Amino acid sequence: MKMMNMKHSKKESKEMATHAEMDAPEYPYGLCLSLEKEEIAKLGLGTPKAGTRLMLHAMVDVKSVTVSDQADGKGYKSMSLQITDMALEKPGMDMKETAKALYGKG
Secondary structure: OOOOOOOOOHHHHHHHOOOOOOOOOOOOOOOOOOOOHHHHHHOOOOOOOOOOOOEEEEEEEEEEEEEEEOOOOOEEEEEEEEEEEEEEEOOOOOHHHHHHHHHOOO
């Protein structure tokens, strides 16, 4: 599976900034996950330091899909995903550990 960087392009960042002095977000709204103490413990992460890079593996259910067409040729498309199972690991960890975290098997 190919990993895709979701960072805004310079053009997208410029369009997101409404005031010259305002910093535009680097990534689109909705791509930031928040995990609380219970979820962090369930994933066995300990307390990673800010800036630590982790690999996310997830199973999701597609909850909704919205598609619309407009006369000017522009359209809208979105989908809502519900994460049902996930694992976080440091890059380079054994894939058996990931499978065990996701599925309870090695």
